[in-house]
Amino acid sequence: MKIQLFQIEIIEGEVKVNESRIKALFEEKLESDTEIVVIPEMWNNGYDLQHLAEKADIDLTRSFPFIQSLATKHHVGIIAGSVSNKRENNIYNTAFAVSKTGELLYQKDKIHLVPMLDEHHYLTAGNDVAEVFEINDIKASQIICYDLRFPEITRYPTSQGAKIIFYVAQWTTKNLNHWRSLLKARAIENGVYVIACNSVGGVNNENHVGNTYAGHSMVIDPNGNIVEEAGNQEEIITAEIDIQKVVEQQQNIPIFKNLRPDVYKYSK
């Protein structure tokens, strides 16, 4: 199965510009036999957090039809990153995914808000764990950026049979080594494909929280080998994945048969 990741710069506060850019990439860069496309976190408004009240979507009423029209026009499943999204007077960082026939397959809010990006001052945290959905007949889940740091968020859908975990991100440059290591760890400790789409660019100006984004979008197989990795500039990466490898990996190292939830404890 062929998958493409659109590693792009998200222009802060410029919803229409970002939409036009994504639309153009589907027209110009989508390969005919690609089955799933992945785009980054917060692709509508970026980290222009001060203006979320005016610029965030309202219950996906703008972003879902936009992505739905791309999915049906190009007949491709879309892991639609995430958007800032207002619901009942709160603003969330909401991930969603759409099938090639235009159905909304998945919608979840980011659970852990990033103190380093001031997200907790502007956004409300989601309370629902990432779950499994099917895209192109494959069980998968979708997790937003900083939630990668909390292995429990990935463990639930993989323990429920997800074979691919998609991570959508605007991961910062200063923590690039964490991004690369954590993605590999999540693939190995769960024996699944990890497909992670980050953004690039970012500037320090009055609209900006002062970060740049690392790129290095990656496709990692269930044995922890990097299948494809982007650099730190805009780039489309294309990868072939073989879901049978997940089955084989989980037979060779039967993590889920050996889980001991009865002895795992946490404290805070």
Ligand SMILES: NC(=O)CCC(=O)C(=O)O
């Ligand atoms: N957008 C994010 O969640 C950023 C997370 C990040 O950069 C990190 O180091 O964690």
